[in-house]
Amino acid sequence: MNYLASVAVLILFSSLLFAQTKPRARDLGVPFEGTPGALNSITDVKGIEVGHSTIIRGAGKLQVGEGPVRTGVTAILPRGKQSNVPVFAGWFSLNGNGEMTGTTWLEESGLLEGPVMLTNTHSVGLVRDAVIKWQLKQYSQTAQMWGLPVVAETWDGYLNDINGFHVKEQHAFDALNGAKSGAVVEGSVGGGTGMICHEFKGGIGTASRKIAENRGGYTVGVLVQANYGLRKQLRVAGVPVGEEISEGSYRAKENGSIIIVVATDAPLLSHQLKRLARRAAMGLARNGSMVGNGSGDIFIAFSTANEEAAKQTATTSLMMMTNESMNPLFDATIQATEEAIINALVAAETITGIDDHKVIALPHDRLQEVLKKYNRLGTPTRK
Amino acid sequence: MNYLASVAVLILFSSLLFAQTKPRARDLGVPFEGTPGALNSITDVKGIEVGHSTIIRGAGKLQVGEGPVRTGVTAILPRGKQSNVPVFAGWFSLNGNGEMTGTTWLEESGLLEGPVMLTNTHSVGLVRDAVIKWQLKQYSQTAQMWGLPVVAETWDGYLNDINGFHVKEQHAFDALNGAKSGAVVEGSVGGGTGMICHEFKGGIGTASRKIAENRGGYTVGVLVQANYGLRKQLRVAGVPVGEEISEGSYRAKENGSIIIVVATDAPLLSHQLKRLARRAAMGLARNGSMVGNGSGDIFIAFSTANEEAAKQTATTSLMMMTNESMNPLFDATIQATEEAIINALVAAETITGIDDHKVIALPHDRLQEVLKKYNRLGTPTRK
């Protein structure tokens, strides 16, 4: 476990380093609509903390239970570690070949009562129960009598010994305890470690949009765990990038998934957040997804406003954005989703997993070439 | 049309007279749980107005287009005729062999933006467009650019020349313009004119519950258009009344429907009102329904609180009952639904319709006898 922990720390640390030096999609000149927040990240929504626990171990031929291991856990805490005050939330399943636990109560109550956790398909249960344990300890005075955690997944079995069940409770605790505000590490980290997107290395990506002050000045942040798509389907800024870059593609059949987490500080109620969750589909579509049968394309949206929503009193007072005022939030959700996915692709690096399966990173120079070919390359600010 | 109008007025007038003299279910000693409001009616929720337009004309053999006619329209206006301010609302389809227009926007927006109208199956369209016309006139300064009215139905073709399309715009206008607070006429009136319930004459019924002051003091009112059920299925206060009273039964096969409208002044949001709508099913179940394939069992719930919900501003402030405080409202919804249906049966009178189809009223004395046999008869206060 110590070894594991050190590897995780090492990975986190080096990822942090990379995070400060690696270019993101718009740095390369990919054109996007809208105005991002300060970090262009889900953490631009005040209070949100994100943590990753990454497990990379071993190489070579798959021995179930031994590895190689390319997986992890990502935690998104709507009000940070210090608060277990619920947030209004809504969800939407665009194609349900996946799992997001806790949605039945979320739908009923309109509330998300803890973190959103992301991991691999076969570790959802472990992470779910681990969240309950963590909550019992972390909020010992205020923990609820029962917990119904929200844990979602995508499948990393092409790179990871998924049937070896390498995620342990401690990894979930690490992701939760390590969660923090500020820039979010993207790419092959946390739950995204073994993920693949349009046959490039995928994983975690994030982006945000800031609404004009005269429309409320709210922020919408998106975080994705991107693991979907055939190469040929990839469109970037409307350009058929996937048809132009065939190198490293290996799949005949769509099999992936994407989890999209949308956060905002706009005072939206649960039925309005469901509307936001549905807009995530529109952002995903822009990048070329056809939402294959094997895809678990499940989206959740929450609002950090209305801390009073779950008070222990009979009634409580709320703020609500009126429906007529929501359009800028819809734009923001679509735009931030579109960019978060491309950010995941741009951040991820070439990786080799079980049975020497190799998945290449999206080559930045080739991306720029193709955008240029279609007259869609902006001015790169970094290389 | 003048003739029609006079008949309608006559019916309304005589119904009003009856309303003051006719016993209701609890007057007969039927035991119910909970505490009703002052009128034991949906109009106990302050601001609600209800209007009926009843069309009874002709007798004898069916001549499509000529009659006999036994149908009508009922209007429920959440904030009365004077206000077109939307209310938060939710809906639930227990079995969808029926129509309730306007639910797509209700689900999306969380709001009900006009009256709930009840009529027969084949007049839903006419009544829907008529509501738009009425709104354009009634709220000429504030009417919305487009209307998506909520109109629901049950089928009265056993008694009524339904394919003669006898409901006209004026009937919808009459129901709307005649809507008022105070006691609601029950039984064979308005949309309920030709309806049949457990093979007794059915129609409109209503009831209400008042929550304890220390639980908020809120009121829940229910109005039903009851048109479902085989005789043998009828249970009253848990007693197998339908098995004991076989007289006048005529059906081999379940074919009916019920629309249930739940209203409250408790400050509930749309997702919470959907929870109330779902509880209507539990009240219906107590009376023996098995929700047949041919049934349109569609329920809507709204709250008259939060007049600010649809303000023309970017944000608005609301009150919300917390989920933890909702149980008394659940009890109230179930209890008022149970009683409203029995009230419809108790109020309705024997009627003869097309082709001399005769449907008898639930005989009050027989009901009392059966309740007594099963030791469930309370003390009647009226006969």
Place this chain on the structure above:
Amino acid sequence: MNYLASVAVLILFSSLLFAQTKPRARDLGVPFEGTPGALNSITDVKGIEVGHSTIIRGAGKLQVGEGPVRTGVTAILPRGKQSNVPVFAGWFSLNGNGEMTGTTWLEESGLLEGPVMLTNTHSVGLVRDAVIKWQLKQYSQTAQMWGLPVVAETWDGYLNDINGFHVKEQHAFDALNGAKSGAVVEGSVGGGTGMICHEFKGGIGTASRKIAENRGGYTVGVLVQANYGLRKQLRVAGVPVGEEISEGSYRAKENGSIIIVVATDAPLLSHQLKRLARRAAMGLARNGSMVGNGSGDIFIAFSTANEEAAKQTATTSLMMMTNESMNPLFDATIQATEEAIINALVAAETITGIDDHKVIALPHDRLQEVLKKYNRLGTPTRK
């Protein structure tokens, strides 16, 4: 009425003429994915008949009730006029600021039991009841005891005297009786007469895709009534066309809607057709929609296979495509939706409506210029 009818006939006739001479989107060199059916139309799905009734009358200043009139009705009959055998169907509301009647029973039963009708928002009710009347006559031997027609709408009040309620029963009958197989007239016809899309003249569009024989050889056809979008949002084949062509734009605020009808001969069950309906959103997204608050984006999908689905026997035998085989149908739905919308734009012609509101057609030459600028113009086959 005679005058009206002659106008309608004239319009239909001239539209038919145009249909044979007007270029469609791919004729102009717009690149699309996939292989269309013979007509590139929803009517490539065998058995489907489509009819339009178009009402164009008057000009100049709006006088409610007098006109000008720019509206109509479109009828899509899954098995043609001669058959009232239901089809399996599913639906999806991407944003429910609109109406599609009949969906409650469609959801419950899994079946669509008649035509899909398209008209303007304020004529939904009239068309709904008219369908019942038409069915009673058309299928006098086999009509059901009650009808729950599917009628959807978009709002044409910028061009049309919508509050004049100019659609009459006869228009619905005309659309139904005039329905036929073969090429479908596109643009400003039928329900699409007064519709506007991305601030260009919109309306009816259609397209189809043929699945590879070794994947089943099935056809997917799409028909849209397109009435959504701001100019700047329009993307064609990924190219930001709306940002490049500003001429004739007039709106500050998104207010439109789109109804999408997906048809296939693949043997899909209702829950699978709902999956197809959800994919329509992905096609819509490609063209730039952000699904505004005011949008009624409601989609329905049906399959003409399984004529035995609603037999009058206790059980029936069916064919079902397995979930694993559905990906080509998902692709086809997205692709045909994308193209049908552009076809609507390409077919529609500049129109002037109430108060001299003028909405221009998408200029074909400008579209080609912009596509060329972004290196996305294919080889035009017609001008």
Place this chain on the structure above:
Amino acid sequence: MNYLASVAVLILFSSLLFAQTKPRARDLGVPFEGTPGALNSITDVKGIEVGHSTIIRGAGKLQVGEGPVRTGVTAILPRGKQSNVPVFAGWFSLNGNGEMTGTTWLEESGLLEGPVMLTNTHSVGLVRDAVIKWQLKQYSQTAQMWGLPVVAETWDGYLNDINGFHVKEQHAFDALNGAKSGAVVEGSVGGGTGMICHEFKGGIGTASRKIAENRGGYTVGVLVQANYGLRKQLRVAGVPVGEEISEGSYRAKENGSIIIVVATDAPLLSHQLKRLARRAAMGLARNGSMVGNGSGDIFIAFSTANEEAAKQTATTSLMMMTNESMNPLFDATIQATEEAIINALVAAETITGIDDHKVIALPHDRLQEVLKKYNRLGTPTRK
């Protein structure tokens, strides 16, 4: 672990003994409608196997992690252990304060691809992942690349050290491996070990109905894990039993849940099975539930017909019951649900758990007395 295993075996063994000697509800003279199958059990549906793993250990004061332990796991295998062929399925959440994993894919695909597992709230995750492990081993040749198991729960923290997480993988394996056809042990076993219903000891109950041969001769079986309700709410056969038997009641506030599993051999598709799942609510209502805010009332229905539904071919042939023929299945579902709950109450025995919390069994003699008082006691066949 050996000790645990022996306890479990002992419990299972003694429960089996009891099963042969203990009376069930109808043996006591409780009147029910309809005709049960041979065993009056979910296992009357051919192929279904049920297994329990029961964990009872320790007594006295709660020491988290040490016990006392009153919990377990129940497994329902639609086609028995030997087959992992999916079944068509549907689900319904009447009140979603609970968890049923795997429903997102069930809703999307229409299929249930493994067992339904029941356990306590805080062990759902462990059991979920354990099912994947068990499937990988049990179906090593045919296991899917990823698993999305269905695991549901109710909360046993009044009797059980639920935060001690005493359910281990082996318990899930034991429930699965021990599953068998034949009579099902009821009461405080498996997932039902620590459950409480109407403030009596609750747990597992089952019942079935056989449809008349001329309506298809199908069987509907129901199994419940009953953990809901205040005492005063309990109605048995319509009789207010809960108001009459106050002994041993201890609660001020509704806090429970019920999971209802409906099985049939009738050839129903997924959307039809959802209709069955919804009818479970009507059976529950008959026994007095008001579906409290804290309730996880989640229902699943599946059909063992159509073994071809998930074939590895492009299309497959199916049988489907027509909607018009489903009424007897609706009756059966309601009736079997009603009886299964009462069977759980009748079978369970008085138990003492953490902190010496004592929950009494429903006293059979008192039940009979009350039924007699209300003239509803049939002829008991056993004592």
